[in-house]
Amino acid sequence: MILSLDFFKRPTLEICPELLGKFLIRKIGKKEISGFVTEAEAYVGMDDKACHAARGKTKRNAVMFxxxxxxxxxxxxxxxxxLNIVTEEKDFPAAILIRGIKTVEKHFNGPGKLTTSFQINKGLNGKSATPQSGLWFEDRGVSLSSKDIKQGKRxxxxxxxxxQHKPWRFFISN
DNA sequence: TATTTGATTCTT
DNA sequence: AGAATCAAATAT
Structure with a gap:
C-alpha cells in the first residue's frame, strides 16, 4: 500500500517513528530498488535551530514550507x-531526514550513502512522494514492536x- | 563581490 | 585530523 500524501500532513514527531519499517521505493527506468527505513531524523519548525528553516524562508529551504x-x-x-520528506501543513516548515535504509542486499547507513545508491539528486527536489516521481513510500505490513524503536540525539x-540535544533521531535497534 | 559553512564520508 | 567540493548564506 502506497502511503498517501495525507500521511505526511501530521505532526512530524508522530510520523518519524512510524516511518521506520516503511519501504522506500526508487524506480529508475525499468529498475526498481526498495528497502525499509531504519533511521530517520525530525527537523521541526522555525524554532529548531538545527532546521534549515530556522532563519526564515530561503531559496534552498523553500520546499519545507x-x-x-x-x-x-x-x-x-x-x-x-x-533526502528529506517534507511534513505538516503549508507554511509550517518541517521535514524528516532519511539516514538509513535496509535493502535485501545491503544496509545503507548514512544519508549520503543511501542517496548515492538510490541515485537521488536535485531532480527530485519539490516532487511529490508518488510513483509518478519515481520515489515513494510503501507500507508493506512490517510492524515493529516499540522495543525495537530507539531514540537518540541528532x-x-x-x-x-x-x-542538538533533542532526541529526534529514531532508529531500529540491532 | 568575497568568504564561510555545512543535516557527510572516506582517507591519512 | 584532513580532504573532497559547491551552493547558499553571510559578510564586505
Missing amino acids: EPGGIWYVYLCYGMYWM IGINYAGSW
Missing part, C-alpha cells in the same frame, strides 16, 4: 545529497546550541 508529502533534496559538503548539528 510547502504541504507535506514532497521531497526536499539538497547538496551538502559539495558531494552528498540529503547527528552533525553541533552548531545548533541546545537544540
Whole structure:
C-alpha cells in the first residue's frame, strides 16, 4: 500500500517513528530498488535551530514550507545529497531526514550513502512522494514492536546550541 | 563581490 | 585530523 500524501500532513514527531519499517521505493527506468527505513531524523519548525528553516524562508529551504508529502533534496559538503520528506501543513516548515535504509542486499547507513545508491539528486527536489516521481513510500505490513524503536540525539548539528540535544533521531535497534 | 559553512564520508 | 567540493548564506 502506497502511503498517501495525507500521511505526511501530521505532526512530524508522530510520523518519524512510524516511518521506520516503511519501504522506500526508487524506480529508475525499468529498475526498481526498495528497502525499509531504519533511521530517520525530525527537523521541526522555525524554532529548531538545527532546521534549515530556522532563519526564515530561503531559496534552498523553500520546499519545507510547502504541504507535506514532497521531497526536499539538497547538496551538502559539495558531494552528498540529503533526502528529506517534507511534513505538516503549508507554511509550517518541517521535514524528516532519511539516514538509513535496509535493502535485501545491503544496509545503507548514512544519508549520503543511501542517496548515492538510490541515485537521488536535485531532480527530485519539490516532487511529490508518488510513483509518478519515481520515489515513494510503501507500507508493506512490517510492524515493529516499540522495543525495537530507539531514540537518540541528532547527528552533525553541533552548531545548533541546545537544540542538538533533542532526541529526534529514531532508529531500529540491532 | 568575497568568504564561510555545512543535516557527510572516506582517507591519512 | 584532513580532504573532497559547491551552493547558499553571510559578510564586505
